[in-house]
Structures are given as C-alpha cells and as structure tokens.
Amino acid sequence: xxxxxGIVLLLNAVAVIGAALTGNLPNWPPxxxxxxxxxxxxxxxxxxxxxxxPSEGGVISIWNDISISNSIFTAWLVMAALTVLGFLAxxxxxxxxxxxxxxIEVIVQGLVDFMKDAGGPQVVRYLPLFGTxxxxxxxxxxxxxxxxxxxxxxxxTPTADYHTNLGLALxxxxxxxxxxxxxxxxxxxxxxxxxxxxxxxxxxxxxxxxFVGPIEFFSELFRILTLTLRLWGNIWGGEIVLAxxxxxxxxxxxxxxxxxxxxxxxxxxxxxxxxxxxLYIILALESHGGEEHEALPEASHAAxxxxxxAV
Amino acid sequence: xxxxxxxxxxxxxxGALGAGLGIGIAxxxxxxxxxxxxxxxxxxxxxGIIIVVFAESLGIFSFVIAFLLQGKAL
Numbered sequence: 177x178x179x180x181x182g183i184v185l186l187l188n189a190v191a192v193i194g195a196a197l198t199g200n201l202p203n204w205p206p207x208x209x210x211x212x213x214x215x216x217x218x219x220x221x222x223x224x225x226x227x228x229x230p231s232e233g234g235v236i237s238i239w240n241d242i243s244i245s246n247s248i249f250t251a252w253l254v255m256a257a258l259t260v261l262g263f264l265a266x267x268x269x270x271x272x273x274x275x276x277x278x279x280i281e282v283i284v285q286g287l288v289d290f291m292k293d294a295g296g297p298q299v300v301r302y303l304p305l306f307g308t309x310x311x312x313x314x315x316x317x318x319x320x321x322x323x324x325x326x327x328x329x330x331x332x333t334p335t336a337d338y339h340t341n342l343g344l345a346l347x348x349x350x351x352x353x354x355x356x357x358x359x360x361x362x363x364x365x366x367x368x369x370x371x372x373x374x375x376x377x378x379x380x381x382x383x384x385x386x387f388v389g390p391i392e393f394f395s396e397l398f399r400i401l402t403l404t405l406r407l408w409g410n411i412w413g414g415e416i417v418l419a420x421x422x423x424x425x426x427x428x429x430x431x432x433x434x435x436x437x438x439x440x441x442x443x444x445x446x447x448x449x450x451x452x453x454x455l456y457i458i459l460a461l462e463s464h465g466g467e468e469h470e471a472l473p474e475a476s477h478a479a480x481x482x483x484x485x486a487v
Numbered sequence: 488x489x490x491x492x493x494x495x496x497x498x499x500x501x502g503a504l505g506a507g508l509g510i511g512i513a514x515x516x517x518x519x520x521x522x523x524x525x526x527x528x529x530x531x532x533x534x535g536i537i538i539v540v541f542a543e544s545l546g547i548f549s550f551v552i553a554f555l556l557q558g559k560a561l
Contacts, residue, residue: 293533295531402544405544405551406547410547413547446535447536
C-alpha cells in the first residue's frame, strides 16, 4: 500500500517537473477556458430532421430536433457491451458454471434476493426491468468517470444527458402503471379518483376526492421528474466536480479521492434509480384497490412503503 | 443580469444547506438505529438510502434551478 502511494506521488512529481521543464504547466488559478466541463446534454452528431437550432424561448428552450447525438451513440455502446456480455455468458450454460457464468450468476442472484427482500416473491417477475435499469445506469455512470468520455466529441455519458434519463424514467413509469392496472383492474384508479371512500362518510369522501386525489396525481408526475433529475444532476454534477477539481488541484492524482467518490455515487444512484422504479411497482401492486389483503406478512415492510409516499 | 448569478448562488447555497441538514439528521438516526439493533442493519441501510435520496433530490432541484438562472445571466 505504502509503495503504491509512493509510486503515485513519484509519478506526479515527474509529471509536474516535466511539464515545468517543457513549459506546459497549466494555468493557475484556472480560468473559465481551462475547465473542460462536459455539456449538459448530448450534442447532435447526425441530424435527421426538425430544427437545426433551439428556439429562443424562455429559460427552458424547447428544441425540436431529431438527431443522433453523441450520448445516444454512447448509450448504444453500453447496450452493445451489455448484450455481448449476456450473450457470451448465456451461450453455453452449464451445471458447473465457468468464470464468466459464475460472475453473471452472482449478479443476477443478488438482484433476485434483493427484490424478494423488498417486495416478496411476486415482484421477481419484474427482474428484467429492474436488472436492465440497474445495469444500464451503472455501466453508464461508471463510463462517466473513464477518460475521454465527455471530453471528446464522439462520447458523452448517457446518464449525464437528461434525455436518456427521461427515457428510462418513462419506461419505468409506463411499466409500473401497467403492473398496477393488471394487478388491481379498475380498482387501481381509486388512487386518484377514490369514490369508495364515500362509504366512510361524505366528508372523508370529499376530502379524498378534492385533496388527496390531485396530490397523488401530481406525485406521479413528480416521480418522473425526480427520477430524471436525480440521476442527471448527480452524474453531470459529478463530472463538473471532477473537471473543476482537476483544474484546481494542479497535481494530477490529487483528484483520485474524488474519483472514488464518483465511483461510489455512480453505484448508489444506479441502485437508487432501479430500486425506486421497483418500489413504485410494489406500491402499484399493493394499491388502494387491494384492501382485502390488509394483513401482509411483512409488517416492517409497510413502514418502508409509507416512506415512499413522501415523494 | 448579474443579479441572476447572485440568485443562482443563493439558490444552490440554501438548497444544499437544506438537503445537507436533512441528510445529516436522517443519517444520524440511521446510525443510532443500527447501533440499537445491529441485526436489522441491512433493512435499516436500505430504508436509510431511500429516505436520504428524497432529501437529496431537493438539493438536485436547487442545482437545476441555479443552473437555469446561470444560463439566463449569460
């Protein structure tokens, strides 16, 4: 451990002295031009249709642009990598797993165990959604801290572009609404229009209809918004932090602790994104329609679900 | 126009303050609960992450608003 730190510090010294001798020292304090912050969203690579430039609107400009951006390209790379990995692992499934198969099995088993913990055995059928969201977000987030991604024109971290995140969030949204409707039928809509509450009395029914229903409805919209912005803000903000600090700290490897922080944050955010979608699925499955199975086996589980109602 | 920059600074500052306070309180309670009942550490950790995330998303909102204001000042 001590030797590794020594070697890293030595390499730093060599880099700084070499830069000083050849006259390539970076500016300090850095100016705006020295800090290479990644774009907030991908830039178009191939233009397919729509406007070439964003409309001059208010603060938020709506850009009617259909094009293949660099973040879409990078997302394709991530998808290709995950697909090839899955294909290689699933090509020859054997009783005694090889190294790759064993690795994939550990991941999938971990995800399944987690899902069973969170929502019981009936949510394991949503493993494809949960696992895909988690693995895609994780691979993208970790791609964000690899060199060159976000620095050259061709590559841009997919999750540091809010369009990608909005797509992921909308996928989860459609999926959990479909799950709720499938499980509870028409009773699912009592989340927003709670007519059965009139059985408790006219006042309760009116309050549920006028106040609780709209709040529930807007919380659905805010779920999409928070899912999108949380992932984007964390990953893109992390890229900014890395860019600013590496310009500010002068010595190259001093930024390593922040790199590990970003590694950790990338994992946590991918996990949180997938887990929130799973939680919304669980909430949709156990919606107000299913009042007959009040006595759930997991008593502590109910407290967790209550917390999720906060947003 | 430079007032927008001031507004951006205030937005991210107070937003981060609130989110930080919330996460701090939640984190201290999580640590307390884990100390009181170490067997339930896994469940407490998962719940803690979920609750902390909701506080964090408010901080992210203020980041977005600060960013929009900064874009307005340019």
